[in-house]
Amino acid sequence: MAVLDILTYPDERLKQPSASVERFDNALQQFVADLEQTRLAGPGAVGIAAPQVGYFQRVVIIDVSKLKRPVPNHGHLILINPEITEWDGYAVGREGCLSVPDYTGNVIRAEKIHLLAYDVHGERGEFDMEGFEARAVQHELDHLDGLLFLDRLVSRRNDLFRRKVYK
């Protein structure tokens, strides 16, 4: 296993859409292991997407189960060819990115999502996600389409922060 180099903005390759995974083989599993090593080597990253290391296939890892303040989660997930099929609600939250060091900004994301994805063995899964986990998935899936959180920034001032009680 190896820690891979992270592409950082303004590297144009971060704007490149990624292709669907066709083969759930050994090479994929080895790549996922390297991608996970890379995520863990970063500063507290809860997710990473394959194009961030210059591998333009639809592969994402997320894990929001290790936060100091626990949030609803599905544990450690390897998501291959993920697709969000339903969105509900919205919330503003603070995001940063391994590919954009030393900057965090506010981004609006759907509060709840329904997600279809395959695991590393090609088994299809479905997930209902909310809050921080849903945000992490949306952030990582954007990378697969060549989008950064910088493309979705909203003002830090006068933001509408939806409080939990309105859920």
Added chain:
Amino acid sequence: MNWFMLTLIGEDRPGIVAEVTQALFAGGCNLGEATMARLGGNFSIMLMVHATGTLEALTALVVPVAQRLGLHLHVDVIEGHLHQHLIPDTRVTVYGADRAGIVAQVSGVLMAAGFNILDLQSDVGGSSDKPVYIMTMEGQAQKGLDAIETAMADVARAGIHVDVQPIETLIG
């Protein structure tokens, strides 16, 4: 190259940012971080400016445009460091009927509870006979969120509405 903090204040009008920054660019300066706000109808901006010359040279560069726009100019030499952002972990929102001393009371309580303010915005809304004071702050809760919540509960009892929320920054 030296870093300077350039402050400009005056009556607001369209085009100030463009004219000032074009003068700085034409004079060979680079910009760092900046914040502009319109406070009570006044234009105000603070700009980190990276320039080769002296404070006097930078001042001479900006004085003509400041005078043309009717702005007060102030320039300081600063220790400049980019890429030193602190990430806030707590947001405190306060609102209430406007009265003297809200900020002093709230910020005093927050300081004692270990809150380091990184960003503060405050505004007065409502109407002139019933003004409403609204303040949002982001910062680091150096003694933990519970300390902030406990301290602010006392403030809330004094008729000020308080909301304390953790900010969980997603890195992905």
